[in-house]
Amino acid sequence: MAVVFFWCAALLLLHTYFFYPLWLFVFEGVAQVFHNLRAMRRGERQLPERTPAPLPSVSLVVAAYNEASCIRQKLENSLALKYPANRFEVVIGSDGSTDGTDELVRACTDSRVRLSPAPRAGKTTVLNRCIPSAKGDIIVLSDANTMIEPEAIQALVKHFEDPDVGAVCGKLRLYNPTKKDYEESAYWNYESLIKFYEGKRGAVVGANGGLYAIRRTLFTQLPPSTIVDDFVIPLRILEQGYKVVYEAGAVAHEETTEDYGKEFGRRARIAAGNFQSLRMVPGLLLPTAGFPAFAFWSHKLLRWCAPALMAVALLANLFLLDSVFYRLTLFTQVLFYALAYLGKTGVLKGTGRRIASMAYYFVTMNMAIVVGFWRFLRNAQKAAWDRTARA
Template sequence: MAELVFWCAAVLLVHTYFLYPVVLFALDGVAQVLHNVRYMRSGADRRREEQQASELPRVSLVVAAYNEASCIDEKLRNSLALDYPAGRFEVLIGSDGSTDGTDERVLRCTDERVRLSAAPRGGKTSVLNRCIPVAKGDIVLLSDANTMIEPEAVKRLVRHFENPEVGAVCGQLRLYNPTKAEYEESTYWTYESLIKFYEGKRGAVVGANGGLYAIRRSLFNALPPATIVDDFVIPLRILEKGYKVVYEPEAVAHEETTEDYGKEFGRRARIAAGNFQSLRMVPGLISPLSGFPAFAFWSHKLLRWCAPALMALALVANLFLLSSPFYKLTLAGQVLFYGLAYLGKKGLLKGSARRVASVAYYFVTMNLAIVVGFWRFLRNTQRAAWDRTARVPSSS
């Protein structure tokens, strides 16, 4: 029984972190081969067909803001500088009971494309439920106040909506740290972005990042007031309806990460609590009958959320199997990994070894945050209203 538990836990962990990406790569390779076969037989290559220019859709950029006075002016300048026809673009700032002068700064903007929707504090969900239905655009672009979008991003996102099967498009969020060229989240974020890229080729990106994604306004349904991770639930609901959720790596936005590991851990725990909460909001994606979207949801998300339990099961089961030299090696490997994470926390190594240890520490703390988030979910103690994460002051 211990051996069965060990191998079940190990295989599931390997699947969610390694085999699932390999499956995505393989499926893309097969699809490319089939495309080439069709091309050789028919001579038609759709990739080379020039699309007829069509009128760009109206776009509403919706930004939920809570006490963003330190960055809202820069956000407005960035938004109004985006390369999109002025007559077909608006910026709707939804202030969630801001008390630091955010509203006054927005009102000082004289550009007629900017609108302010202010209301008492109710959480980001209340902002989205209030603002998205009154947005003038057929396409709603969602972004955070501290996220800066590159000029061409909007056009690159909306071009996908020429396909009526596409319901949402996720952009690429690039994180940066003003004091460290290399940091733990950068490695993991690159890995996650690569997975989203290949999921997007199959029209099944499992969740978006709140910094930059677009949806058809007609597909938005009001979220339950207590929703914690709106940027996860909204695209999943669209996917559940049978629409494609794709990824556009050339639509880029930038966001500064934080040095405050305590607040970062709290943010991850909050997201984890929201992830578990989301299960009852998208029941269709849990069913195998949903096809590839369900496979992606299980592989990329559900098993990840179970990773802390699987890691614990693998370690405990391993302790009952030490009569075999092989399982002594597997235990030694696990102990070495956790020891490396500890060294990463203490910063005792240098060079490449330090970077590896730092990534191990990030991985362990990320899974500890899942445990904390699950506990909050069980006790229903995670608030839906968010607090902005403090950013490191830029040298500029």
């Protein structure tokens, strides 16, 4: 039984972190081969040129709670985006801000900016209020502390020429002003690569709140208790049978935090919201959903089970020490957790410090999942969010 438990846990962990990305590469390679074969059969015949569709109207919706420190910069950034002014608006949904955020938005004289204030009730309530009332056919969602590159909106919008596309996820680049090799960057790049290849299959599993776009008509009202709206909204669109794609050319930038306590709390909050989301998208749990279900199980559900799988692998390994192979696997696991501890202390230097720091990041990320699951079971995670302090 110990052997069965060990290998089940190990293979599931390997699948979610290594084998699943490899499957995505294989799927894309096969798809490219078939595409080339079809092109060869067409020979030199050229497809008729398509007349570019007119640009749709766009509403940039930003939920803001006490963002006085960055809301002016956000407005300047939003109004500088390269998109026709007569087809673009910025909607700031203030969630009961008390620090002067509303006054700063009202001070903006550009007619494209509209403030939608209301008493504090949580980000989900802000979106439920602002998205249906927005004028744009396409809703672009972003955070107040996320700065968008000028061409990003047009890069997102071009995908909606395909009527099967319901949402487009942009590329969020995280940066740390004081640490060049911030440990989250490697993991974030890994996650972005997975999203890129999921997008090739039309099944990006969740977006990042910093930058993504949806068709307004596909938005459905969320329960006010929803914790991770940027995860649930694209999944609901995917569940409806529409594609959710990834656009690497739509880039936004967001600063990470130096407060590891608050960062851990943010990740625990996200984890609680992830478990909560299961009852909101039941269709994606079924094999009948096809590749989206495979992606959801592989990329998300198994990740959320990773802390339990890691514990099972370690405990089962303790009963298998009569074999050299299993003594080696136990040594590898212990070494990994020792590296994580050294990553916390910061005693190593150079490459060793970076590796240890990444191990520590991985372990704390999974510890946050445990905390989030406990909050979910106790229904202790509130939907209203507190902004994460930046450097």
